Amino acid sequence: MTHEELANLEMEKRPHVVILGAGASRAAFPNGDGSGRQIPVMNDLVRLTGLGDMLESAGIEWRHRNFEELYAELRTDGASQETTVAVEQHIRSYFEAMQLPGWPCLYDHLLLSLRSKDVIATFNWDPFLMDAYRRNAHHRQLPHVLFLHGCVRAGICRVEHGAGWLGHDCRVCGAPLEPVPLLWPIKEKKYSEQRFIAEQWHNLGVAMENAFMLTIFGYAAPSSDEEAVSLMKQAWWKVRNREIEQIELINIAPRQELLTSWDAFFTRDHYEVRKDFYESWSARHPRRSCEACWDQFMEIHVRADSAIPRDADFTQLADWFRPLLEAERVAMLPEDQQV
């Protein structure tokens, strides 16, 4: 085996890490989700979730203000404790009621486009990634999923035996799982304080250290997330000099703004900016994103696109992915059984 072939094989085992922010859920459902709810980002969360009246009756001016800013103010003002709890409950209920549509959507496509060595980590409270995982779980070989700020569908055992689906019982003690606390937008988030969140961040760190590709989709790295960006940066640079890795930003924000935000992650020109998920490496080369990227930049061989059929129903989608999944299954077998 040549040095290049060996390097290629090694690279194929390395993860493609995809980080999701609110922009990803809005891109998935620009006209509202399966329940007809609009997908908020921090700048319009108060208006879209209908929190304005509650804030006004507590004497808080909310117009033209971002939710992070308002929430930080609520938390530092001791007199507003009751309002803070009511605001948190209202937002949780809004996100809990969100639903996927009854047909394949961007979240199904994203999950199926990555392999079990890959990782999707979301900052979103919404249930879309968990719900999409549940309805695609029969395919197996799905990527790992992580919830960096908690998720409205995730549950945790009261005595910390483990986490799972809210509504299920703990596998160890049988007690019903309780909601995972959501991480609210304050500057010092203390990711290590809650066990569930700490584990998600630990796993993201391990994945990022080993990642060959990093995609950041719809995540704006707001100032309230300084700690998040700093943790991600540490993991990215911890063990490698990143001479060959590739970063992909999917975001509708102005290009220059994005390049400035993520500059500390780039090696030379090993980055790309896209406005649409369906132009991304994983959408154009589902389950083979790292291989396609390696071929293009290291072997100067551009693979033909093999894009996900966006309009396929679940049956057609399963048929389309079957040969890819089968090839992976065979590749996992010992060599003498690979026929």
Ligand SMILES: [Zn+2]
């Ligand atoms: Zn338990």
